[in-house]
Amino acid sequence: MRFQLTDEQKALRAAVRDVVGRWSAAGAWGLVAPRGGAAHGYSPAPLVDRGLWLALGELGVFSLRLPEAEGGAGLGLPEAVLVFEELGWALVPGPLVATHLAAGVVPGAATGEAVVAAADGSLVEWLGEADVVMPGAEGAVAMRSVDPLTPVHRVPAPARVEPVAVLLTAAEQLGTAGRVCALAVQHARTREQFGQPIGAFQAVKHLCAQSLVRVEVARAAVYAAAVTGDVVDIAAARLLADEAAVRGARDCLQVHGGMGFTWESEVHLHLKRAWVRARRGGGGTESEELLAADLAGRAG
Structure with missing residues (x-):
């Protein structure tokens, strides 16, 4: 069986690439501060880009799989995969997966107004920057992340992963x-x-x-x-x-x-x-x- 993207799926992928592409062109990709070491504006404690987060929410990245009756796009996993592939390509920082999964459960997550952190196995990312932390991250201990742009904490009791x-x-x-x-x-x-x-x-x-x-x-x-x-x-x-x-x-x-x-x-x-x-x-x-x-x- 041959799987071909529909015109709607191609348009969705292009829209996400356009949004994160403009964000990257502004010098913000990968780093919330301008690219470079500490002398060039790099912060050792990166912050979620709230403007980008709202733009992703407006685009429907977080509400993608919510039913239309609940304000979502009513799409499925294939479309979500296309979107998250683009986010990975652009090196977009932040708890993207956790916020997407919280849409419809946490107020503001679907629209990008809330940043949500959640325990994912034995790790939780962006705990200090989150507006809402889902159950399972209690007792998390800060770690020195190998990626300076993704702060992580270790969870004592590994959480179940969806x-x-x-x-x-x-x-x-x-x-x-x-x-x-x-x-x-x-x-x-x-x-x-x-x-x-x-x-x-x-x-x-x-x-x-x-x-x-x-x-x-x-x-x-x-x-x-x-x-x-x-x-x-x-x-x-x-x-x-x-x-x-x-x-x-x-x-x-x-x-x-x-x-x-x-x-x-x-x-x-x-x-x-x-x-x-x-x-x-x-x-x-x-x-x-x-x-x-x-x-x-x-x-x-």
Whole structure:
């Protein structure tokens, strides 16, 4: 069966890309303050961009799956996955998944007027910036996050993770995987060494090609899981998306060399964000065990 995006789905994706693209063009992507280290305005305690949050709420990002009778768009998981893929591509900071899941439950979440934090497995993100913290985050202890743009706390008792949260995290990872693949290819085409673009060298070609393969395999799995909604499909999609994001970002860094670690480059921020997302509930061992149990059940 061939799955093709409808015109409405393409329009939704384009609208989200336009909004976050204008935000990025204003110098705000990835960093709430202007890009750079402390001397250039980087804050070690990042804040949620409330203007962007309201713009996402107005666009319907958080209320996407709410019934129209409740003020939502009445759409489903496939559309939500497309939206969160774009948010991952643009490196939009903030508890996006938690606020989306709280729409219709927490007043103001659907419209972007409230920022909602929730325990996701053993972590909770943006606890200090949230207007509302969902049950399950009690006793959370602040941690030093590998991603300076995503403050995290550790939860003493790991919380149950909804399959939708696992899938939307996979969609964010897919967006990052696609973005770093594009950045690697762009740099390989324009960066010259020994009188020719570095993309002419076989080792660089292989890095870019392998990144693209991981992206497309993960995309097929994430989109399929959005259609079926099956927890096993979601677990498989999450594992593939985590791998595509983390390995893709690492390979992109290798293509860029030392400049990929500078604050002027977004590459290292994608890697750090991918690392943090991979630690959210539903990733790693949790998804592996779910898949193993399903396979054992089929075999038995």
